Amino acid sequence: MNVAVLVKQTPDTAELPKVTVAEAQSGELQATMVINPWDEFAVEEAIDLSDRFGCETVAISMGREGETDALKHALAMGVDAAVHVDERVIDGGDEWATAEALAATLKMVDTGDQVELVLAGKMSVDGNSSVIYAGVACMLGWDLLVNVTRIVDIVDGKLIAEQAFEGGQETVEVPLPVVISVAKEINEPRYPSFMGIRKASRVTIPTLGSDDLEIRPSSTTRWTDLDKPEPEDVQVRIFDGASVEEKVTQLADALMAEKVI
C-alpha cells in the first residue's frame, strides 16, 4: 500500500489580505507562495505512515507551470516523490474539474505499489472550498473520511481512524482504498531538515500535462463576478478596572450593549 498526499500552493497567509481582485482573476499573484498550511498536516501524516508501515509516499499538486514550491516543501519534509500537474489540463475549470485531474493523476502515479490511501488537508486557505478531496473520492469510487484526528491502524486491508465531528468523536473502520482529509489535531508538522532541503532542491519534479492525462474536465461552475470585502473597521477597547470582577462586568455590559450576548 502506498500513500499519496494532495498539496496546493497558496499565498502565505500573512500576505493573503494583500491579494487583489485582479490578481485573483488572472492567477498572477504577487504574494509569496507557500504550501497550503492545512496540507502540512497531511504531509506529516503521510511521512509518519511511511515510518509506521513502510509505505512509499508521493505528493501531488496541481498548479501553474513551474509552481513547485509546495511540492519541494513536502519533499524537504520527507515525502519520497512528487508530481506536478499543469493546471492548463483543466482549462480554467472548477473544483470538480480539479478533482477529475487529480483522480486521473492518482491512477497514473507509479510508486511501485498501488496507491490505496490519499491524504488531503482540510481546506485551502485561498479557495476555502473543502470539496476537492470529496470530488477525488467520488471520481475514484473510494470511501471518504473527513476531519480525521488519528489513524489508529492499517491491518488486513482495513484502516481504523478517529474522526471528529461537532460535539464528539468516533472511531471508524473502512476498507482500503480510502480518501482522508485530516484535521489539525492529527499531528504537529515537522520542519524540513537541512538534509531534506538539500535532497528536495536537487530533485526534478515531473509535470503531467494534457498529453499525459486523458481527461475531459467538465466545469459546472464559473466565476461570474469577484469582490473583495472591505476590511472591517475593528475597534479595540481595553477595560480598566481595579479588579478582574470590575473589568468583567464592564466587558459583559459592553457585549450586551452591542447585542453580542
Place this chain on the structure above:
Amino acid sequence: MASSTDLLYSEEHNLVRKMAYDFTRNEVMPIIAEHDRNHTFPFELLPKMAQLGFLGICLPACYGGAGMDFLSLGIVSEALEYGDSSVRETVAVHLALHALPIFQWGTDEQKETFLPGLACGDHIACFGLTEPGAGSDVAGIQTRAVCEGGDYILTGEKMWITLADVADRFLVFAKTQLDQGARGISAFILERGWQGLTTGTLEGKMGVRASNTGWINMQDVRVPAGHRLGEEGEGFKIAMSCLDNARFGVAAGSVGIIRACIDESVKYALQRKSFGKPIAEHQLVQQMIAQMQQDLDIGELLVWKAGTLKNQGVRNTRETSMAKWFCTEAARRAADNAVQVHGAYGYSDEYNVERHLRNTKSAVIYEGTSQIHTLMQAAYTLGMREDRPLRCPMPAYDPDTWQ
C-alpha cells in the same frame, strides 16, 4: 516585483528561508516578548534549534554539522532576528564565535574533540574577549596566561559576555606576553567545572533581555596545552577572524529586524487612521517606510556579497565590516521609525517594535562599535590598512566535502 531572494539565492536557500522563518513565527515569536519582559533566557529553544541543525549549520557533516553554506547561516540569522535579536545572538556566539574558530584554527584533534558536541548542541559555547577595562582596544586586555609545566594558568575577568552563564565551553583570550600588545595574546578553550572558573549574569540591560549577558571570572584556572587554540601569540588574529564570522550574522540579523519593522509598520499604517484617512496616506509616514525599504534593499545586498565571498573562501574582512556597520545602523533607524509610525502604541511592549529599538542599540556597540567600523572603512579606502594572509584562512564552502 522580483525580490532579491529570487535573484540572489538558490532554491535550496529559499527552502531554508521558509523553514527558518516558520520556526521563528511558530517557536520564537509566541514566547519571546514574555522572556524579554522577565529578563529570562529561552532555554526551551535550545534543543529545538539544536535538533534542526541551527547550532552547527555551516560546519561540515564530518564534524556533526549540517554542511550548509555561509549564505544559509545568514538566512537563518535573518529569520531568527526577525523574531528577536537575543535568539540570533545565541547562534552567533555559539557557532560563529566559538565553533567556527575551532574549525578554522584548530588542530585535527581539536576539531574532532570539540566540534561534534558543539554542532549537536550537547555543549553550548561562548566567546570571552571584552574585559571591564578593554572593549574596542583589544590589545589592552589584562587577563594573563602563564605557562607552567606544559599547562597554562589563567587569571582575569571577562565582561559583557553573551551566554556567560549558560555556556559550558568558553573561548577566552589572555596575554601570554604582557609586553607585546596584540602580539602577546593567545586563545584558550575552557570548560565549565574547571577549578577557579566562575560566571555570573549582568542585570539591568536596556535590550537583548532574553539573551544571557554576563561575566567570567578566572582565578588560577589550569588549562591544558591541548586547549590552546592556534599558536601562542596568535590570539589577536584569531579574535579578529572570529569577528569576521560573527559580524556577518549580526548584519544578516539586522536585515531581519528591518524586515520585521517594515511588516509591522505597513500593517499598522494601513489600519490606523488620522485626519480621516489611514496614516499610510500621509507622506511623512510614507517617507519613514520608504527609508526602511531602502535600507532593507541595500542591507540584503551587502549581506549577500559578504556571504558569497565567504562561500568562495575570499578574505572578506572589509565587506563584512561594511555589512555589519551599515545593517546595524539601518536596523536602529528602522526600529526608531517603526516606533514613530506606531505613535504611542509603539512606545508600549504591546507591539514588538519598541523591543527591536532597544535591541538594535546593542548591535551598534558589540562586534566593533560603529565608530570602529567607520575607522576601519576609512583606513581601507585611504590605503592605510590591508589584510595580510592568515596562517589558517577560513576554507571555502565545498558542498562535496561538507555534506
